[in-house]
Amino acid sequence: MAVPIRVAVSGAAGQISYSLLFRIASGEIFGADRPVHLHMLEIPQVMDKLEGVAMELTDCAFPTLAEIKMFDNADEAFDGINQAFLVGSRPRGPGMERAELIKVNGPIFVGQGKALNRAADDVRCMVVGNPANTNCLIAMNNSDVPNDRFSAMMRLDENRAKSQLAAKAGVPVADVSNATIWGNHSNNQYPDFENAKIDGKPAAEVINDEAWLRDTFIPTVQERGAAVIKARGASSAASAASAALDHVNSLITPTPAGDWFSASVCSNGEYDVDPGLMFGFPLTSTGNGDWKVVEGLPMSDWARGKFEASLNELRTEREVVKDLL
Amino acid sequence: MAVPIRVAVSGAAGQISYSLLFRIASGEIFGADRPVHLHMLEIPQVMDKLEGVAMELTDCAFPTLAEIKMFDNADEAFDGINQAFLVGSRPRGPGMERAELIKVNGPIFVGQGKALNRAADDVRCMVVGNPANTNCLIAMNNSDVPNDRFSAMMRLDENRAKSQLAAKAGVPVADVSNATIWGNHSNNQYPDFENAKIDGKPAAEVINDEAWLRDTFIPTVQERGAAVIKARGASSAASAASAALDHVNSLITPTPAGDWFSASVCSNGEYDVDPGLMFGFPLTSTGNGDWKVVEGLPMSDWARGKFEASLNELRTEREVVKDLL
Numbered sequence: 287m288a289v290p291i292r293v294a295v296s297g298a299a300g301q302i303s304y305s306l307l308f309r310i311a312s313g314e315i316f317g318a319d320r321p322v323h324l325h326m327l328e329i330p331q332v333m334d335k336l337e338g339v340a341m342e343l344t345d346c347a348f349p350t351l352a353e354i355k356m357f358d359n360a361d362e363a364f365d366g367i368n369q370a371f372l373v374g375s376r377p378r379g380p381g382m383e384r385a386e387l388i389k390v391n392g393p394i395f396v397g398q399g400k401a402l403n404r405a406a407d408d409v410r411c412m413v414v415g416n417p418a419n420t421n422c423l424i425a426m427n428n429s430d431v432p433n434d435r436f437s438a439m440m441r442l443d444e445n446r447a448k449s450q451l452a453a454k455a456g457v458p459v460a461d462v463s464n465a466t467i468w469g470n471h472s473n474n475q476y477p478d479f480e481n482a483k484i485d486g487k488p489a490a491e492v493i494n495d496e497a498w499l500r501d502t503f504i505p506t507v508q509e510r511g512a513a514v515i516k517a518r519g520a521s522s523a524a525s526a527a528s529a530a531l532d533h534v535n536s537l538i539t540p541t542p543a544g545d546w547f548s549a550s551v552c553s554n555g556e557y558d559v560d561p562g563l564m565f566g567f568p569l570t571s572t573g574n575g576d577w578k579v580v581e582g583l584p585m586s587d588w589a590r591g592k593f594e595a596s597l598n599e600l601r602t603e604r605e606v607v608k609d610l611l
Numbered sequence: 612m613a614v615p616i617r618v619a620v621s622g623a624a625g626q627i628s629y630s631l632l633f634r635i636a637s638g639e640i641f642g643a644d645r646p647v648h649l650h651m652l653e654i655p656q657v658m659d660k661l662e663g664v665a666m667e668l669t670d671c672a673f674p675t676l677a678e679i680k681m682f683d684n685a686d687e688a689f690d691g692i693n694q695a696f697l698v699g700s701r702p703r704g705p706g707m708e709r710a711e712l713i714k715v716n717g718p719i720f721v722g723q724g725k726a727l728n729r730a731a732d733d734v735r736c737m738v739v740g741n742p743a744n745t746n747c748l749i750a751m752n753n754s755d756v757p758n759d760r761f762s763a764m765m766r767l768d769e770n771r772a773k774s775q776l777a778a779k780a781g782v783p784v785a786d787v788s789n790a791t792i793w794g795n796h797s798n799n800q801y802p803d804f805e806n807a808k809i810d811g812k813p814a815a816e817v818i819n820d821e822a823w824l825r826d827t828f829i830p831t832v833q834e835r836g837a838a839v840i841k842a843r844g845a846s847s848a849a850s851a852a853s854a855a856l857d858h859v860n861s862l863i864t865p866t867p868a869g870d871w872f873s874a875s876v877c878s879n880g881e882y883d884v885d886p887g888l889m890f891g892f893p894l895t896s897t898g899n900g901d902w903k904v905v906e907g908l909p910m911s912d913w914a915r916g917k918f919e920a921s922l923n924e925l926r927t928e929r930e931v932v933k934d935l936l
Contacts (some may be wrong), residue, residue, distance in 0.1 A: 338839055341842055342847055453669075509732035
C-alpha cells in the first residue's frame, strides 16, 4: 500500500459531504492502494447524525478506508491532515443579505485557518462552503500555511459551463476544453466563452450564436444553483461533491497539454487582480498540488466588464470582513 | 472508447439512487472509457424531482456519461438496456406487516419482469428494492430473461459482516474474506462466521469468542439497518448504493482465488434449498456476469438452524405472492 493520506472534511454530516465522503473513502480520488484516514468535523449539535454517517462508511467495507475519526472542533480535526475539504458553512437564513452571510461565516474560517497550523507540512486546503472565495480568504489570512496551498471551488460552475456548451453544440462534454470561470463563485461569476474550445476550435465559432452565449449561456450557468433547487427541492449536493473531487484531482494530476481548469486561488496580480485576493482563474498544474495561472488570455471589452463586476464584488466582500484579515 | 452500456435505475429520484447514479455515471464501475447511457425510471408523481437529479448529473460533466433519459414506465425504460438496478419499491407504511409490504410490491415487479423482455440480449438485473429476494423472484418469474441473469442484493449485509469482524479482530477490513450471508435480506438472514476467514485463518479461531459471534455479531449485522436509521435519522442510502456497485462489480470481475461473495440468486437445489427460490449464497464468478454457487461448505447444526429459519421465511414470502409467479 502507498503512504496513507489524512483527509479532513468539515460539515461532514451535511448533504454535500454525504455525496463526497464515500467517494473519498472508496479510493476513487487518492488511489486504490492509498489508505485514507478520514477526519470528519461537525458542530456539536449534529454529532449523533455524524455517527450514523460513520456507521455507513464502516458498512461499505472500503479496503482503502483505514480510519474514521469524528470531531466537534477544528483544532483536533486538522491535526496532522494532508488535505482539507472545508465544506461546512452557515447557510443563508430567511431574509439574510449576502453581507450578513459573509459576516456570520467569518469567525468559523478564522478558527479553521488557525487550526490548519496543526496540519501536516504538505497540507492543502480547498473551500466549498459559501461564500467560498471570501471564506477561503479569511482562512488563508489566519493561517501560517503558505498562501498557495489554499483554493476555493469554481469547478461546479466550470462543469456546468462545459455541459451547457456541449449540449448547445451537440457534442460530448469531453470535447469542451479551456473553460474558465473568472472571479467569484456567485451570480456575478464570469463564465468565459471567448477562450473556451470545442473539439479544439473556438467555442464561439462552433456555436456561432453570440446572443445565446451572452444572454442564455451566461445567466444559465450563473443561476444554475437556483434552478436545481427549484427542480429537486434541495440544493446541489452530489454535483458539488463531484466538482470538489474534480478540483482536487486537477491539482494532483498533470494538466493535459493545452488545456486548463478553473479554481479560485490567491492572486499574484495576474490580469490586474489585486494581489492577495482569492479569485477564479484558469490554472495548470504539474500534478504535485501546485498551480500556475494561465496568463495572457485575450478578453473583449464586454468580457472585461463582466470580469470587473466579479472583481468588484470580491473587493466588497473583502471590505466586509477586513477586521478578520 | 469501449462499447457503450445502457443502464436502467428504478426509483431514480430516491435516496439510494442519489448515491448510486453519480458513481455509475463517473465511470467508476463500468470503466473510465465506457460510455454510459442512463435510463432513469420513476413514478409519474416525482418526475420534477428526477429532472433535478438529471440536471445535477449533467452538471458533473462526466466524460463517460453519454446520455440521460427519464421514464415513468418500465416498458420504455428497459428498452435495449444491458444492466438493470431495480432500486425502487413501495416503502413500508405505518403499521404495515411484512406480508402486506410484499403484496403491494408484487405488481410492480410483475410489470418490471415483463418489461425486461424488451432489454438487450445480454441484460442482467439486480434488485435492491425490498423485500429484495421476493421482488426479484417475481420479476424473474414474469420475464423471458434467463433465470441466471437475476440477482438480489445481500452485499450490504456482507459488507456489514466483514466490517464487524474486522473491528472485533482489530484488523483492516480487507483482511476479512469468505463472508457469506445465507438466505433472506431480512432480520432472519444468517451471517456465517463459521466459514469466514481473517487473514486466511478461520474467523472464529482468530476472534475466539463464540458468545460474541453468536449473540452480538449476528444480531448486530441483522439489525444494522435499524441502528443506522436511529443514528442518522434516515435509512442507509450511500452504503446501500456502494453495496449495489460492489455486487455488480463482483459479477463482472473474476473472483479472487479462494474467496467468494454473497448474492441472492435462483437456487438449483444447492444446500437443499428449493429449486427456483431466490436465496443468498456464496458465489464465484469468472467475471463475465456469470456465477456459480460455492458448494460443500460445512455448517454446524446451530448454523443449519439459522439457515433453515431464513429459508422458511423465504418460503412463506413465496406463498404470499404465489398468484404472481
